[in-house]
Every structure is written in C-alpha cells, then in structure tokens.
Amino acid sequence: MTTYTALTDAVGGNLALSALVGTLPLIMFFVMLLAVRARAHVSGLTALAVALLVAVLGFGMPWDLALLSASQGAVFGLFPIVWIVVLALWFYQVTVLSGRFEDMRTIFDTIGGGDLRIQAILIAFCFGGLLEALAGFGAPVAITATMILALGLTPLKTATVVLLANTAPVAFGAVAIPITTAGTLTDLDPAVIGAVVGHQAPFFAVLVPFILLLIIDGVRGLREAWPAALAIGLSFAVAQWWCATFFSYELTDIVAALAGLAAAVLLLRFWRPQGAENVRERLGVEKPAAPEALTPGRVWMAVLPYVLVVAVFGVAKLWTWGVNVPALLAATDVRIPWPGLDDRLLAADGTPLGGTVYKLQWLSSPGTLLLIAGALVAVIYAAFDHGGRFRLSLADAALEIGRCFHKMRWSALTIISVLSLAYVMNFSGQTIAIGTWVAGLGAVFAFLSPVLGWLGTAVTGSDTSANALFANLQKTAALETGLDPHLMTAANTSGGVVGKMISPQSLAIAATAVNLEGRESAIFRSVVWWSVGLLLVLCTLVYLQSNVLAGMLPV
Secondary structure, eight states, X not given: OOOEEOOTTTTXXXXXXXXXXXXXXXXXXXXXXXXXXXXXXXXXXXXXXXXXXXXXXXXXXXXXXXXXXXXXXXXXXXXXXXXXXXHHHHHHHHHHHHTHHHHHHHHHHHHTTTOHHHHXXXXXXXXXXXXXXXXXXXXXXXXXXXXXXXXXXXXXXXXXXXHHHTTTTGGGHHHHHHHHHHHHHHTSOHHHHHHHHTTTHHHHHHHHHHHHHHHHHHHHHHHHHHHHHHHHHHHHHHHHHHIIIIXXXXXXXXHHHHHHHHHHHHHHHHOOOTTHHHHHHHHTOOOOOOOOOOOHHHHHHHHHXXXXXXXXXXHHHHXXXXXXXXXXXXXXXXXXXXXXXXXXXXXXXXXXXXXXXXXXXXXXXXXXXXXXXXXXXXXXXXHHOOBTTBOOOHHHHHHHHHHHHHHTHHHHHHHHHHHHHHHHHHHXXXXXXXXXHHGGGTTHHHHHHHHHHHHHHHHHXXXXXXXXXXXXXXXXXXXXXXXXXXXXXXXXXHHHXXXXXXXXXXXXXXXXXXTOTTOHHHHXXXXXXXXXXXXXXXXXXXXXXXXXXXXXXXX
C-alpha cells in the first residue's frame, strides 16, 4: 500500500509557493462567508472540497488518503465535539423545562440590590459566563440581552454590553471545547493549553466589568460603582486562573461565574454603591417591578444543576482517594487505528504519524459527564417538582436530547466540515507549509499570533472553528521559531475571545434579541474599537509571555 510523507515545499519545490497554495482552502472559506455570504456549513463544505483538490493536485497526496483524512476529521467533529456541544445545550435546557431557570434569573435580579448597573453586570458577565460554559454558540448573548433589555437599558447599549461581557468566558465555552479541539489537532495536552489560557483570559475578566460600567453609566458610573466591578471581575479572574491551572479547564467558566456571583453577594452585604437611587432617573429608565421573593429551597434548587456539574466533573477529574476515578475512566477509552489511514502517513524520519489513531472517549468525554450530571438533575427535579410552575418529567428530559440535536444540526454540520478541512490540511502538509513560512517572521510572530484567532473567530463566529483552522499552524510556527507551542496555541484561543464580539453571527444574534434587526452595522461600530483595543492588549501580553514574562506561565 502506498504511503505519504508531507513536505513543506511540495509545490514546485518552493516553500513560499507551497504556503500560498496551502492557503487556498482558507481563502475560499472566508470568501464564501464574507463575499458570497453563504451559510457557515456551505462555506465549510466548499473549503473542504478545495482542500482535497489542493492535497491531491498540489501536494501529491493519494486521493484515498485525502478522503480518509477527511473522514477521520468528520468523525472527530461528530464525537466528541458535537456530542459535547449538544449535551451542554441539553443540560441548560433541562433547567429551562423545569421552570427553575426563571428562579436563577430572579437570583441575579435580587443580588443587584436595585442598582441597574450591578444587575446588568451580574446578568451579562456572571450569568452569561454560566450560559457560555453550558450552552455557548450565541445562547448567552441572546438570553442575557432579553434580560437586560427588561431592566430598561436602550437596545443599542444592551447589545454592546452583552457582546462585551461575552468576551472573558469564550475560550472556556461549551465545557472548553475550543481548547479540547486545539489539543486534539496539535497533539498537545489540552490541560496545559487551558492552563496557559488561564494566564491570559483573567486579564480581560478584570477589565470587562469596568468597561461595562463605563458603557452603562459613563465616568460617573465608574466613580460610584467601581468596587462592585473590581470585586466581581477580580474574583472571576482569580477563579478562572485557579480552575484552569489546578482543577479542571472544562469547568473554568462555571467556577468563575459562581465566584463572581459570590463576591457580589458578600460585597453588597457591607457596601452600597453611591447614586444607585438616581441611576434610573439619570438614564431615563423606569423602575421595574420588584423581583419575586424566593424561599431558600427554591434558591437551592435553582443553583443545584451547577453544583452537581462541578461535583461530577470534580470526581471524574480529581478523585483518587480509594479509587482512582480519572485512571478508571481513561481505561475505558478505545483507541482505533483509522482504517486505511494508519501506518500510511509517515513523518520525515519514516515513522508513522500518531494522529491517525482515533480515541473514542465514550465514558470519559465531557459530553458523557454532562449527560450524567443532567440525568441527575432531571431525576431530582422530577422527584421534587409536582406540578404548578415547576414540572419536569423524565420523558420530556430524554426527548429534549433529540430536540437539541435537531436544533444544532446546521452548527453540527459546520463543525464536522471544518474539522474535516483541518484534518486534510494537517495531514497533507498544507498547514505545516503555511506555519513554516509564517515562522520566517521570527520573534514578531509571538506578537501577531493572537490575530489569527481573532480573525478566525470574527469570521466564523466560533473559537472552536478558529482553533480547528489555525491551531496546528500556530504549533508549527512556534516550533520553527523556538517559541512555546502551548503558548502560541493558547494565543490563538485567546485571540478568538476578543474576536467573538464582532463576528457577523454574534452581531445578528444580538440585533435580533434587542429588536434591532437591520442595524447590525450600528452595533458593530459600538464594539469594534473595544475589540481592537483588547486585541492589542492581548498581543502585547503574549509577546511578553514569550520572553520577559515567561516565568508567569504554568510549567
């Protein structure tokens, strides 16, 4: 059987020409999205077709190996990626079906102490972080926008607030699926990538609440309510850093959001912001009806899903007393040499590539852990909810899984097509050629590396897709320039964090949620400079972490 070894100068024996030809699938993907305005899954499938042609005709890859590469990428996209995304959405939907989601909203309204500014931060930043952790893919923007609009903020200001608030948690969204994807495609430990991101994203977590105050109530709002912004942002940031570094990168957003909420509760027991009683009058906002008083039992039942998911992941990732649960779960993983592909793709030294072995994590996958946690929540809710406003049957909870798969069908096809594209580009040598050529920038690449993630997420609307497109390129360029590949891969992920707010998908979701359809350009103008400014901060941070601040990164 024929074998194949990827070459960086496969096209005409020239590295630059090979890199140029290798970019054609990416160019096609962006042209389809931006110029043709095709749907994301159509753009992905078109780019995949171009990648296959480039692999076979440009890089000399046998056509059967190219197709088999695409098939492995598709299966990985389906499981675990789509599996995780759908189960994260389902977990959130269980709380909605039960009626307990409304109580969670009331908790955030109550904690704000009547101050519109703090309520908006808690909803957009903390509650949005919880939703990003579980649902992702636009759900946090849509849900928190309707909640904040109900507080009385103008539609444009509401859209700006929710898009900016969605910045800090994106890298760890949908149980950190962008980081898991990057780790699988680069063969780097996703826990290490997550830990590095945990040394980047917290800087934004500290800044964003202050920016939200500035947007909502100007300089006066900053002067009057800055302690709340500091307490919420700093606690969110510290929890993000700790969880990503020492606990579980998949649970980072959940732990951070709950920490921010707890900090607000403690602060508001001893401090009240100045001018809270005049904020609504100054902003021309009517005072809403007082939030419903909740019993301790209802509060507990509302937060129970998040406590359970932390417990399930904590046991699965950390429990070694008596029984080593992480090792036990890992032992259930099934390694499948990809039929027809394994042992036929060779490295330059003639050894088979390890990436052709597919790992089926049927029990240890975060998606399966979410299924277990969600099932526990459903059983408890079904046992204790007996009609009235709280009603959930196990049958409804089970059927909702199918509805979530149907709801996510086009997003799933996009994920599958983009992962197929990534596998073809990686195995054929297109990504390596681009990365090797980009490495010619030298140390400057460390400064520019977040721009790739920013651009990829801004165009695709997904940090996961951006990592699928560029993670291996970042690793290759890092190795060629002597930089830390974990740092550069993390930089791609963090770059996507600040690019999400200007993606057409996010803008459309925000516009729809606040009844500004057709005015996406106005929303774009209100957030674009914040996006660019935060990108420059990130580029500077990554550059410093690559040299003078290297000691701050996890070892």
